[in-house]
Amino acid sequence: MSEIMISLKDIRKTYKSMGDEVEALKSVTLDIKKGESVSVMGHSGSGKSTLLSIIGALNPPTSGIIEIDGIDIYKLSQEKRADFRREYLGFVFQQFQLIPYLTAHENVMLPLTTTKRSNKEKREMAEEVLCRVGLGNKIKRLPNQLSGGEQERVAIARAIVNEPPLILADEPTGSLDTKTGDEIMELFQKLNEEGLTVLMVTHNPDNTSYMGRTILMKDGQLSLDEEDFVSVYSNKKV
Numbered sequence: 001m002s003e004i005m006i007s008l009k010d011i012r013k014t015y016k017s018m019g020d021e022v023e024a025l026k027s028v029t030l031d032i033k034k035g036e037s038v039s040v041m042g043h044s045g046s047g048k049s050t051l052l053s054i055i056g057a058l059n060p061p062t063s064g065i066i067e068i069d070g071i072d073i074y075k076l077s078q079e080k081r082a083d084f085r086r087e088y089l090g091f092v093f094q095q096f097q098l099i100p101y102l103t104a105h106e107n108v109m110l111p112l113t114t115t116k117r118s119n120k121e122k123r124e125m126a127e128e129v130l131c132r133v134g135l136g137n138k139i140k141r142l143p144n145q146l147s148g149g150e151q152e153r154v155a156i157a158r159a160i161v162n163e164p165p166l167i168l169a170d171e172p173t174g175s176l177d178t179k180t181g182d183e184i185m186e187l188f189q190k191l192n193e194e195g196l197t198v199l200m201v202t203h204n205p206d207n208t209s210y211m212g213r214t215i216l217m218k219d220g221q222l223s224l225d226e227e228d229f230v231s232v233y234s235n236k237k238v
């Protein structure tokens with residue numbers, strides 16, 4: 001079994017829109033090992049979300065090779081790739097994208113709909129994972145009866161209910177206050193300690209201390225330049 005969870009080799013992505021070409025990624029090469037937790041920082045437009053969507057099997061690169069756990073995901077058929085996403089990946093976004101008329105419990109059960117399990121088993125799995133994120137006593141609430149941080153926990157519970165080995169999060173604390181954001185970061189840290197590989201985009205330098213390492217994007221490329229780190233951490237362009 002491979003030690004590497006995510007392997008990117010010379011990944012490039014060019015978007016074409018209305019006659020314009022945008023080089024969103026220019027030759028990104030990166031390995032992330034199983035069990036790592038990695039934060040991605042970089043100024044707006046540097047390619048962070050593009051990188052995440054390519055790794056998330058949602059957006060094929062223009063060129064380059066990407067493997068997740070040794071699987072060349074863009075060589076899979078559409079159907080197999082959808083299976084792959086369900087089995088391997090949990091997504092968490094800034095907008096929690098919960099269904100407003102379903103309870104926390106029902107929202108978390110959604111990814112289990114297509115699995116061959118009894119309804120009882122699905123209910124138990126969803127409840128267990130809601131307990132794991134600290135919401136065991138609020139499973140019957142609708143999203144608008146929960147605080148922002150609690151809604152984020154429901155979104156995280158939904159992302160991990162299928163027990164994927166990899167979590168991808170795009171600014172998960174972006175809309176939360178500092179204290180709630182810290183609690184969510186502690187939760188990601190705990191999930192990582194329990195074995196999940198975590199890759200997270202964040203604008204908040206304080207969040208990086210919860211993660212094993214930080215990578216920096218600049219103009220579609222990874223940067224190791226200390227000045228770039230200073231620029232991004234202080235939110236100033238160099």
Ligand SMILES: Nc1ncnc2c1ncn2[C@@H]1O[C@H](COP(=O)(O)OP(=O)(O)OP(=O)(O)O)[C@@H](O)[C@H]1O
Binds near residue numbers: 015045048
């Ligand atoms: N679907 C698209 N079509 C055309 N251009 C796009 C598309 N998605 C992203 N881009 C462009 O690609 C570049 C990288 O965008 P991306 O969303 O990856 O940046 P980001 O680092 O996530 O930014 P932010 O911090 O603002 O979320 C930007 O110039 C953006 O305008």
Ligand SMILES: [Mg+2]
Binds near residue numbers: 048049050170
């Ligand atoms: Mg983005």
